[in-house]
Amino acid sequence: MILIISKNKEITTTEVIKWLLKMGKSFIRIHEDEVFDIKVKEKRIFLESYRNLFFLDDITSVWYRRGGLQFRQLQYENKQINLTMNEYQHWLEDYVRKTLESKKHINKESKNDINKLLVLEQAQKAGLEVPSYFLADTTKEVVLGRTIIKTICGNPRVDHITADSTATMYTKVVDQPENELFFPTFFQEKIEKDFEIRSFYLNGNIWSMAIFSQNDEQTQIDFRKYNLKRPNRNALYQLPDTIEQKIRMLMETLDLNCGSLDFIKSGSHYYFLEINPTGQFLGMSSICNYSLEKEIADYL
Known part of the structure; x- marks a missing residue:
């Protein structure tokens, strides 16, 4: 059963x-x-x-x-x-x-709730490139326009921000200083990307898709700010074997046998961003004809 x-x-x-x-x-x-x-x-x-x-x-x-x-x-x-x-x-x-x-x-x-800071440390130990990052409670050392701000946790939603709405916390470029102290926050170097990559991992197997989010101002910083009128172009993609081996090492270290991973391709570099153990994969499955739903059913 x-x-x-x-x-x-x-x-x-x-x-x-x-x-x-x-x-x-x-x-x-x-x-x-x-x-x-x-x-x-x-x-x-x-x-x-x-x-x-x-x-x-x-x-x-x-x-x-x-x-x-x-x-x-x-x-x-x-x-x-x-x-x-x-x-x-x-x-x-x-x-x-x-x-x-x-x-x-x-x-x-x-x-289900993995610590992003620990994940990034393990990713570096596995040999993956990670954009430089730091925690800070002021913007004194933040390079404006070249630094992004993200949540320490995975992909949070703020429910009932008003009586009948919710809000998603997106990645954002820091373009102006804050005058007051704030809770220690995650800052990361802004990478100029060729495109983004979403990979799905299941028990050692990896499927990937390129997301050309940089072509649209609305999705340049965070592709989750979907432009429904002019969607990003997506295409089947094959990561280098060396990167896939490092992904396997990372997932085994974290004791995760499934999840969605995000990367940025910039020149010859593949920058690892994060893992979502229960991330969505239906879009990638459909666009790239991967039949990931059947892969999961077969395994179960």
Whole structure:
């Protein structure tokens, strides 16, 4: 039985499931609004929510896409008993999560939030080129117009910035100084690029696509600021073997067997930017005819 941990209406998950249905494979899809009770029957642990029930030892492979497992906390009238039982339940939940992650898997919930600073350090140790970067709480040493600002974490969204909207935090060029101190922030050298590269990694295999974002002022700094009226040109791309070997070394060091990686091509240099373990890949799969959804289904 295949276990898929995802979110409601997550399109990538649905596309992989279409292949699983075509293959006649049994699977369970868990949504982010499901809350599970941990129970025991015939000395076997099973999990039960309002829409799913499965024995832990029936799961043969796991795909952590997004979201996460949630468990119901048992409540007692005695507060002291509550504190003790919550601690006991924590260890039981930990056992369930670690047991699932020990099975054949694509991604792990525990590896979803990776530290960009540690990733960049490991990338350099693996031999990948990384644009020079530093942390600062002022702009005194920032070279205006030649330095970009990015988040320390992956690709955050600010939900409900107003009553009915969300916002994405994009990469931006620092073009004016700040007069006050601020929280330590990630600054990086602005690289003049030929084009960007999005690579998808799955268990040692790598597929790549060139993104010609520099041709459009709107997407020059961050290609995620999509120009829907005049989309960037994208094309199938093959990274040099030496770069792919370094990617494999990096992913193994980070204990990641799947993810989307971003690079900048500048002259003869390939600059590594970041990894998103649960990044989107459907666009690249479609444009380059990679059938990555089938690759994931086949592995599961």
